[in-house]
Amino acid sequence: MTPGKVKMAEQFISAIPHCKALNMKLTEIGDGFAVMELPYDLRIVGDPETGVLHGGAVSALMDTCCGAAAMSHPASPATTATIDLRIDYMRAATPGQTIRTRAECYHITRSVAFVRATALDDDSERPVATAAGAFTVGGIK
Amino acid sequence: MSRKRIEPVQVIKQRRDGALHSLVHGVPYVQFLGIEFDRRGDELTAIMPFDDKLIGNPMLPALHGGAIAGFLETTAVIGLAWSVLWEDIESGNVDTEELAVGHLPRLPKTIDFNIDYLRSGLPRDAYARARVTRSGRRYASVHVEAWQDQRGKLFAQATGHFLMPAPADG
Structure with a gap:
């Protein structure tokens, strides 16, 4: 993927109001994969006693990253929407740490993109969550 | 055979709404x-009023899949916690004053x-209801x-x- 296309993808993501509200950032994008970050934020805590982030915020990050991976596939769908997404929560994210997720579009047809993702915090050995989903493929070139 | 005296409706409502309020507003x-819950008896309806920051596709516009996921997960967790809490509130096993000061x-x-x-998801208010399909001691399905x-x-x-x-008293 050319640097211009990466820049465009970054701008595309940061123009999404919900992503902007969560301060999500696209850090890497290539042919059928994307890497995104979600900084720790007290506003999106799910358990006030421990300060652990809410699963919903992690879902939002993984959903966006999976969509970006689907759109970055060389078959290049112009638009995409989530058909379904399954998230497994392995452990609580460590409070104060940025969540990083990498999504990969491992198969694409004329109508559907199959994507999976893993979310990590500073401990890159033990995933916080994994996701698998199907996305629509719209306006294929 | 003395039946428990029926409490005034306001007392009951205050206790139930107070417990729900602390459950929802503590997170x-x-x-x-911006999720709120409407209560009718033990039935809850979650409401997510439309807000610009929930948008995921500014062109359509449409709600973000992640915001929808967060909304549904919140509805499920609160609904499940509420169904357990309900029994405890009604049987007096839970101190509602403790709940009110944030001891959830x-x-x-x-x-x-x-x-x-x-x-x-259209750019307007969304509603959701959870049904606890199975609630066991360790696992639940919603x-x-x-x-x-x-x-x-x-x-x-x-x-x-x-x-x-895990239950508080072991």
Whole structure:
């Protein structure tokens, strides 16, 4: 993927109001994969006693990253929407740490993109969550 | 054979609404999404009023899949916690004054969550209800339905599995 296309993808993501509200950032994008970050934020805590982030915020990050991976596939769908997404929560994210997720579009047809993702915090050995989903493929070139 | 005296309706309502209020308002992320709960007896309806920051596709415009996921997961967790809490409130096992000052019961933890996006979320208020399909001592299964203008026309549904918090008294 050319640097211009990466820049465009970054701008595309940061123009999404919900992503902007969560301060999500696209850090890497290539042919059928994307890497995104979600900084720790007290506003999106799910358990006030421990300060652990809410699963919903992690879902939002993984959903966006999976969509970006689907759109970055060389078959290049112009638009995409989530058909379904399954998230497994392995452990609580460590409070104060940025969540990083990498999504990969491992198969694409004329109508559907199959994507999976893993979310990590500073401990890159033990995933916080994994996701698998199907996305629509719209306006294929 | 003395029956328990029936309490005035206001006392009951205050206790139930107070417990629900502390459950919902104690979680920052729930406030971030602006989710409120409407209670009729023990039935809860979650409401996510439309807000610009929930948008995921500015062109359509449509709600973000992640915001919808957060909304459904919140509906499931609060619905599940409420169904457990309800028994305790009614039987007097829970100190509602403790709840009111923010000493919340431990919430169930999500093990997995599976969301179906049936149609795009329109830029208006969204509603959801959870049904606890199975509630065991350790695990629970919850189904959630979400709609916007028409109750029968779901725009998303989800099923999740949850780990129940260990009982406080061992």
